[in-house]
Amino acid sequence: MNNYxxxxxxxxxxxxxxxxxxxxxxxxxxxxxxxHGGHADTMGQYSRSCQLYMSEYCANKWDMACEVAAGNLEKxxxxxVAGLGLGPAGGVACRGLTAxxxxxxxxxxxxxxxxxxxxxxxxxPFDPTVPTSPxxxxxxxxxxxACQMVPEFTVNPQTIDKDPVxxxxxxxxxxxxxxxxxxxxxxxxxxxxxxxxxxxxxxxYNHNRYFQVKGGV
Numbered sequence: 716m717n718n719y720x721x722x723x724x725x726x727x728x729x730x731x732x733x734x735x736x737x738x739x740x741x742x743x744x745x746x747x748x749x750x751h752g753g754h755a756d757t758m759g760q761y762s763r764s765c766q767l768y769m770s771e772y773c774a775n776k777w778d779m780a781c782e783v784a785a786g787n788l789e790k791x792x793x794x795x796v797a798g799l800g801l802g803p804a805g806g807v808a809c810r811g812l813t814a815x816x817x818x819x820x821x822x823x824x825x826x827x828x829x830x831x832x833x834x835x836x837x838x839x840p841f842d843p844t845v846p847t848s849p850x851x852x853x854x855x856x857x858x859x860x861a862c863q864m865v866p867e868f869t870v871n872p873q874t875i876d877k878d879p880v881x882x883x884x885x886x887x888x889x890x891x892x893x894x895x896x897x898x899x900x901x902x903x904x905x906x907x908x909x910x911x912x913x914x915x916x917x918x919x920y921n922h923n924r925y926f927q928v929k930g931g932v
Contacts, residue, residue: 739760
């Protein structure tokens with residue numbers, strides 16, 4: 716018999732503003748510090764937990780919270796989810812991207828993922844000290860850090876023209892050129908690339924010299 720007390724035994728399971736991950740992960744101001752105290756630093760918008768949470772949140776629903784986060788111009792903090800099968804490798808500063816642009820890249824890596832080879836999806840609570848904290852997910856190699864995780868990205872040709880995440884990638888392709896290249900190669904391999912003809916993404920491939928050499932759409 717397990718005699719250990721559960722964390723939920725020590726308080727209410729009801730959610731509140733103070734336990735909402737968005738109040739940790741958006742902005743860095745005095746109100747946030749009054750709400751979260753020291754956690755505002757350890758679990759703030761540049762933390763691994765917030766980067767994982769925001770990329771999944773925005774992949775599921777791009778809303779004003781995502782717009783605010785995407786407008787973050789800070790370049791001093793690394794992308795901590797790059798090694799977890801999500802965002803592109805390299806820190807923010809060394810890739811010349813802002814924290815907001817890294818969010819777009821991490822979101823795209825989640826939203827357009829079709830299949831991940833050599834890895835399993837793992838889950839953990841956003842804040843392990845809060846019983847109602849939502850779960851966040853990341854990819855982990857099947858054989859630890861020695862494994863190479865290989866993603867396949869693809870898009871829905873029927874809805875891609877109304878996708879705000881893709882609009883941001885196409886407005887500044889350097890944010891996720893690896894993802895755009897992967898989408899092209901994956902859809903070409905599956906024989907679905909031609910379905911992008913006439914879309915914004917298809918036009919990008921047809922007017923970009925690199926993809927023109929590869930045959931375009």
